[in-house]
Amino acid sequence: MRHTKVHQASSVVMLLGFALLGCFSEEPEDGVGPNGNNGNGDVVVVNMQPDLTFQPVHVQVRAGQTIRWVNTSNFDHTSTADPAKSLDPEANVRLPSGAATWDSGSITPGGSFEHTFQVTGDYTYFCIPHESQVMVGTITVVE
Numbered sequence: 001m002r003h004t005k006v007h008q009a010s011s012v013v014m015l016l017g018f019a020l021l022g023c024f025s026e027e028p029e030d031g032v033g034p035n036g037n038n039g040n041g042d043v044v045v046v047n048m049q050p051d052l053t054f055q056p057v058h059v060q061v062r063a064g065q066t067i068r069w070v071n072t073s074n075f076d077h078t079s080t081a082d083p084a085k086s087l088d089p090e091a092n093v094r095l096p097s098g099a100a101t102w103d104s105g106s107i108t109p110g111g112s113f114e115h116t117f118q119v120t121g122d123y124t125y126f127c128i129p130h131e132s133q134v135m136v137g138t139i140t141v142v143e
């Protein structure tokens, strides 16, 4: 499995002065950085965490950008926006009109899945094995 390291240029500078304050190198809540990306091309990373959350739980991307979900836990997750696969589609699935559903299938520990967003609007998606635990995330795609 491929491991992905995301570094922000600013993190390197901050590390020099704030070596003990690692929290400064965390990604911003908004996936779109000052240069329109997160320092990793047009890919925005969302971690699938051991505490059954997507982190960041909300990301904003531009049309044409890709989100990469990375499983940083020791068990499987999915990234799914398909009402037919949801126990509560009213709450846990939202797709702008014209946007296609997606389902990553099981993402094993250390694995990842990518989806590119073309249709602007608000999305809600969930993790199939952890839907009951409200492992749900949101995405806003802007022009």
Ligand SMILES: [Cu+2]
Residues within 6 Å of the ligand: 048, 052, 076, 077, 078, 127, 128, 129, 130, 135
């Ligand atoms: Cu999950």
